Amino acid sequence: MEGNIILKFENVGKQFDGNRVLKDVSFTLKKGEILGLVGENGAGKSTLMNILFGINVIQETGGYEGNVYFDGKKVVFKSPFEALNSGIGMVHQEFSLIPGFTAAENILLNTEKTKPNIISKIFGKRLETIDEKEMRKSAQKGIETLGVDIDSDTLISEMPVGHKQFVEIAREIDREKVKLLILDEPTAVLTESEAEILLKAIRNLANSGVGIIFISHRLNEIISVCDKLVVLRDGAVVVERSVGGVEIKQIAEWMVGRSVEGEKNFHSKIQDISNDKDIILDVKNLWVDMPGEIVRDVSFKVRRGEIFGIGGLTGQGKLGIPNGIMGLFPSGGEIIFNDKNLPLNNTYNSLKSGLAFVSEDRRGVGLLLDEPIDMNIAFNAMQVHDKFVKKFLGGFIKWCDNRAIRECAKKYIKELDIKCTSAKQKARQLSGGNQQKVCLAKAFALEPTLLFVSEPTRGIDVGAKKLVLDALRGYNEKNNTTIVMISSELEELRAICNRIAIVSEGEIVGILSAKAPIADFGLLMSGIDKLEEEGEDNE
Amino acid sequence: MQIKNNSIEKFLINSAVPILFILISSIAIPLSKFSGIYLVREIVTRLTRDTFLVLSLLIPVMAGMGINFGMVLGAMAGQIGLIFVTDWGVKGVLGLVIAMIISTPISILLGYFSGAVLNRSKGREMITAMMLALFISGIYQFFLLYLCGSIIPIKNYKLLLSRGYGIRNAINLDTAGAFDRLLRIKIRGVSVSFGTILIIVAICIFTTWFRKTKLGQNMRAVGQDMVVADSAGIKVDKTRIQAIIISTVLACYGQIIYLQNIGTINTYNGADQAALFAAAALLVGGATVSRATITNAVVGTALFHLMFIVMPMAGKNLTGSAMLGEYFRMFISYGIVTIALVLHSWKRQKDREMARVQFRVNVKALK
Amino acid sequence: MNKINQFIKNFGWPRIIISIFLISLFIIGPFFGIPTDMSLNDVFVRFGMNSILVLSMVPMIQSGCGLNFGIPVGLVAGLIGAVMSLEFKLTGSAGIFTAFLIAIIIAAVFGYFYGKLLNRVKGDEMIIATYVGFSFIFFMNMMWIVLPFKNPSSVQGFKGTGLRVTISVQEYWYHVISDFLKIKITEHFIFPTGMFIFFALMSLIVWAFFRTKTGTAVTAVGSNAEYARAAGIDVDKMRIISVIFSTILAAIGIIVYQQSFGFIQTFNAPLSFVFPSVAAVLLGGASVNKASIGNVIIGTILFQGILTMTPSVINSAISIDVSEVIRIIVSNGMIVYALTRKGR
Known part of the structure; x- marks a missing residue:
């Protein structure tokens, strides 16, 4: 049975600057299986996917703990391209399609079918001519796998939103050896009928042997299409089970359920x-x-x-x-x-x-990051309510009252305990929390x-x-x-x-x-x- | 029927600029009192002379880098090549070919440098390319005025300034007209240089073929959306540098073809205006900063030069002042580039807004 | 050591190299028979002539419109003011103030439309400004021929119509500002006090503007347009204000230049002011979106210093005139350098 497993997370953990976002995550996915991954914002879904995909941020912040096995081998991808090349596809929430290109050109972007010619034999593969007929055929095949009807010659810019989503998926499965496909909220932009077609297409795909991770906040979709359910909460797997017999209400509880003590x-x-x-x-x-x-x-x-x-x-x-x-x-x-x-x-x-x-x-x-704190705090109140302004020539000249501005800034620095060297420090140099306090002070100054x-x-x-x-x-x-x-x-x-x-x-x-x-x-x-x-x- | 109407409308919108220029010219031609045969002869000459330079702008447009005002770099490389063959006394087609061989590595180097600089100033390529051309022009002048004849040996004293070093302001080419004389045929009193035209056709075929290669496809992708191209694994920076190198090398050849037709090199100011006139010609042909075809280039070159010939004379006949027409055509050259740039920038903003409006309609419909 | 590094980082390598170059020119100058007082005189006079043109870059940079490559729009307004004042045959300070007044009004009108245009092309301001400036010069070239100027000192002698390429202001308002309170220090060094007072006045106005409510709004628009919008500021309006301000300063600047130079240069002359003015402010340490009056002063001194010192010193030293080439390389190189720096 081992050979049937396409993806396996084993005790995977991750922390950013001492802030733990994933702990001890383990689950498996079989070939041809659809796994529904659910969790609140910040539950760790995206970090988990970033680890799988070898996104740079992960290495830059000190790597991760535990092991990831893909297709029977332990893998540590150093870049998304490595992940793509070994057969993992990902469909993002935002489209990454080129609007002026046809569906076929997008599906085969950077994997175009080419024919060699005399010049390419001397100067290398990049000068091979594009084989449009092959491209169209290959793209059409990809689209058909999904069970939808889109003309591969249509420009992306002239397509309805739903079709764009299908093209995006077709591109991922076209990579010949795709074994695992990750879909991040693929139905978010679709109408209900389109979403239904998409779910069907996902099922078709799974039947052809591809493992699929399906991320969605629409729990009814999870129930209707997935085989298996994994719920993440606060960076840990709280539930890993088959979808059969699970009710939506239960999933919702698993997602948000926290200890109610101390509330x-x-x-x-x-x-x-x-x-x-x-x-x-x-x-x-x-x-x-x-x-x-x-x-x-x-x-x-x-x-x-x-x-x-x-x-x-x-x-x-x-x-x-x-x-x-x-x-x-x-x-x-x-x-x-x-x-x-x-x-x-x-x-x-x-x-x-x-x-x-x-x-x-x-x-x-x-914030105005390159301006001092006091200007940041006073700016809105000055522009909107003419506070901190000395008027000359009957209001023709509205001169900034620097002293009043500084006084005001000092008041809020003290009240909100903003950590800074002085009211003249640049906003850029403050920590996130102190920047936020400056933003609050700016709003408070408007009264x-x-x-x-x-x-x-x-x-x-x-x-x-x-x-x-x-x-x-x-x-x-x-x-x-x-x-x-x-x-x-x-x-x-x-x-x-x-x-x-x-x-x-x-x-x-x-x-x-x-x-x-x-x-x-x-x-x-x-x-x-x-x-x-x-x-x-x-x- | 609906579709047909649409396509006519589209055609009219896309060719609004050329049509406008045809109208201006059709008013100015009778005023200029030039004969038809004279105009045809002039336009044929100028088409063979300038088209190549204009064509060198196409590939950077495709790669989303706008009008390559840095093509001047290539033009300067071409001039250096010509100066050396003139010094060595190589004549005829061989001289031009050797000039091309000498200047190719120089323009590749300059193109690489230019591309690298433009990669550091994404989003403002055009102004940077223009300033870079002016900057390199300073180094070019330093090279020719102070190094040539002093450090770099120049045997032919006719090329040197009277002080003993530095290249003269104007140089007569031994290789003048070498390409033009190949296969020159007179058709009804108009001599047509099929030799040069064949070179131009060759470059048109090259450009068309290039668009269909993998590299050309990569450039189109990079031109449309760098982020998407990058995430698909296309090396964005490298592709952009290659686009600029090709453009610079073509501009170098274009300048050699241009100068062999003129016969003399205006050593220090000759290249400066090359980019302006080439850009104006391309835009007059109905190209935009983000879309340019071979047809745009050829039609634009013809129309632009028609106006260029006719305007000063028409101005003189109308007002009695020759300078007025002269200034008018400079105004038109700069003006057409200005308008094209403004329209492009404006359209981009409008498109963005339209996309949102469309989106809003979709959202409402979804409800 | 750290402090030195910090200083180098703040001051920037291009400025350090050029400062050292300039100082060494001053030091070696006397050995080649160039009197230091004469050199100083040239630098000070040229500073007075060009500083306001460089100052005119500041408002547009601060509002995020980028480097004002469209400075000819303002220069032309200044030219119109100058020739109009000649048409009225006004001399002395009455003449120059009339020129200022007319130039300011025209610059405000031009600036308004120029600003409107730049608002439509956000993100592409610089390349478009360059071409707007160039086309505008050639458009005005036609106007200089066509418009019915009458004053015999302005129009071409033999035809009686169309402006001359250079118009002498000798009999009108030559050196009205330059000679105001001038101090003769040595034989070759006359300190043009009036020019410095005038520059100080203009700087004061710019400084004061950025300390008013409107001025801070303009700065905010330049450093973060989204922030300004969230504060209820009309971003487009602020940009137009800055463009008008820059255009007016350029118009004033060219008149100050003319009264010192002694001639009004018409036709293609404004072309030669574009890149030097931009380069000077950058040389002073400004970037594409931040500039101060300090940048203007340092930049103008360095740039004009190089311009005056290289021909005299280097020509005497090696009897080769490389000054023109140096000017081209320094000014355009400086602009390329600024454009390729990551805009912050």
């Missing part, structure tokens, strides 16, 4: 705001076009003075909500803020009317009535995390500022929020009290509620 004291401090009388923000039918975080149709109400959490898996659209309301990405719908209609797609106006936003993209959007905080603890160490969360809660209590916090980390939301909305596929699937059982959140994230609704429709 109580989180909530003790949170004041109870349970009536809908005083609504500060009313969002109706919001859509936001933020690449990778599309919001389709979202409505919710935020009560004055509460901390409102928005959670959900990466790519489902939770980040699009604040970015859209703040006018950073094109959006539509209706927003009522403080009983006034808030025009969309106008950042200045959003800031002016008392909103503030701490972006999830700290270094890209949140907002409602503050959006997006992924406030992403990429910062544990100690800093606590400080940031405490600062937020402190600010909320002291100034009665309403806070909407968006985070991928459910625990963090449950620790400081009053209510938590869960976003899935661009829509809010449910709003729960932070005290609700954790499995309920897991179910929402997997889009189960939606599934049940659909189920009813079918009946």
Whole structure:
């Protein structure tokens, strides 16, 4: 039976700078088998795949523990190309196709069929002519294996999204000796009928003897197509079993299930705001076009003075909500803020009317890395509210009041305990946690009535995390500022929020009290509620 | 029917620039009072003279590096080759062939250097190539003005400045017209140099064939999306350097063909404008910064030079000032490159926006 | 030792080499019969003539529009101001101030449209600016012929129409700024105090601008456009402001140049200001997206120093005129170097 096993992880572990992300991961995959790999964000799925693929980051951070066996041999790939060459294919969430090329050209990119000619015999293989007929034939064969009907001469740019996904998969299986295929959320961009065809195609592929790892947050897909299930939680395998007889609810519980101890004291401090009388923000039918975080149709109400959490898996659209309301990405719908209609797609106006936003993209959007801390903190307040400005000539000249700016910076450095040499230090030189505090200070300096905080603890160490969360809660209590916090980390939301909305596929699937059982959140994230609704429709 | 309409529309959009130039020329030709036979003769001469240089721009466009303003490097290499054969007194076709042989390694070296520099400035290749050409032109001048005749022996004192070293500003070529005289045939009073034309046809065939090779395919892939090409295992930097080397070598040959037709070398300023005129000609032919064909090159060269001949005369006849027409054609040369660059950049931004709008429609439809 | 390394890193090798080269030229100059005071005089005068043109690079670099290869747009505005003031036959400070005023208004209009254009081609500003500048020069060449200028000192003598290639300002506002409070230090060294006061004034305006609310917004747009957008700033507007500012400075700069030089150079003359101005600011330590007034001062001194010292010293030393070639290699090499550095 050993010969039948295509992939085997044996006690694989990995840590980044002392931060353990994988421990003791072991499981096996047989030829022709489909393995569903599920887990929350940060459960270790991508790190595991990176190890398998020999992505540079792994070596640069000191390699990994344990062994990986592929096709009966122990392997340590040094680069993705080695992995590709030995027969592992991977289909990513984002397309890596060339839009101006035909399907055939993309499927055979850098593995083109060529014919030798006189010149190539002298100067080498790179000058061999391309054999278009062979290319078309080979590409068509690949596409047919998937059981779909796409003309291999069509340009990628003229294809519907679904077809692009098929071309992408066809490219991976075309590599003649592909033995293992990894599909990372392949159905995320597909319509339901397309997804069905894709699942069928995956089954066909498995029947031809290829081992498949299928990563998806749509648990119903996992159940319907996979043979075997592996659930990762906090970097460890919690379940490895066959899919037969497993229910979606169970999987959801396995994914999020944590020890519930110690949760109580989180909530003790949170004041109870349970009536809908005083609504500060009313969002109706919001859509936001933020690449990778599309919001389709979202409505919710935020009560004055509460901390409102928005959670959900990466790519489902939770980040699009604040970015859209703040006018950073094109959006539509209706927003009522403080009983006034808030025009969309106008950042200045959003800031002016008392909103503030701490972006999830700290270094890209949140900071001027080459400017000093004080300028970073004061900038928004100066631009929006004319704070820290001395006016001359009846307001014609608005001179920066450097002293006021420095005073303000000093105040926040002290309040938030920002570790720096002085207020004049460049933001680039600070650690992640301190940069995040500067971003918070920037938002606080605006003295907002409602503050959006997006992924406030992403990429910062544990100690800093606590400080940031405490600062937020402190600010909320002291100034009665309403806070909407968006985070991928459910625990963090449950620790400081009053209510938590869960976003899935661009829509809010449910709003729960932070005290609700954790499995309920897991179910929402997997889009189960939606599934049940659909189920009813079918009946 | 629908499709046919579309393709006519597409054709019109793609050839908007050439059509505009045909219109301008058709107004200017009667004003210039040139005879038809004169114009035909001039255009045939200039097509044989310039097309090769214009064709040297095609491959970098394919590799996504825009107009190779660094082709001047090749032109300078070609001039060095010609200066040496003139010094050695080799005449005729043999002289030109030897000039090509001497200048090939120089242009390969310069092309490699240019490609390496451009790899360090991805996203702003065109301005870098242009500045690099100006920089190398300084070294070229240093080489010819101070090293030639002092360190590098030049026997032929006619080539040297009166002070005893340094190459003169203008040099008459012994090899003048050597390619042109091959197979020259007079057709109705227009002499056509089939020798040179055959060389041009050969390079057209080479380019067409090259596009179909593995290397050509790699260049197209790199040109469209470097990240995807890289993840497919194509060596992006190396491929880009190769594209520039080919372009530089072709530009070198192009300059030799150009100069044997003219007959004299303008030693220090001759190469500077080569890239501008070649780029303008290519763009007049309807090419863009990201898409250029052989047809674009040939049609563009003809149209551009038609305008070049007609404009000063038309300007003079219209206003009485010869300079006006002269400035107008310089304005048009620079202007056409400007407009092409602006349209390209603008279109790229618009495409990006359109893609998002399309996406939004899809998202709505999904709902 | 570490400090020295740090210093070299901050100052950059190209600047160190050129500084050493320049200093050694000053040292060996007297041995070849070049009086030091004369050399100093030349460097100071040329600094005064060119510094404002170099300064005009700063606003556009700071707003992220890159190096202003389109400086001819501003130069042409300056030329129009200068010839217009001659048309009114104004002399002395009245003449030059009229020239400034007209030039500033025209530069503001040109700058607005130039800025609009650059906003449409984000990412390709530099190559497009270069060609916009070149085409604009040739467009204006036609205008110089066609426009009905009247002043006999401006138009071509024999025809009576079309501008001359060089127009003397001797009788109008020659050295109005240069000679203001000038100090004669030695026989060959007259310190052009007025030029330095004027440059200081312009620098002060630039410095002050970047300390206003709008100025900080412009800097923010340049260092991180996304950050600026998230702060509710109209990115395109800020870029246009910076382009207008740069264009106005270039227009003023060329008039200052002309009053010292003594001639208004029309037609192709603006071409020769493009790359030297860009190279000077880079030589001063600016990068494609960061520049300061310090960069302008150091860059102009080094660049003009090389330009004045190499012909005189090297020609006397080895009686070969390599200055032109050195100028081409240094200025264009500097630009290539800056373009290939990873933009930070």
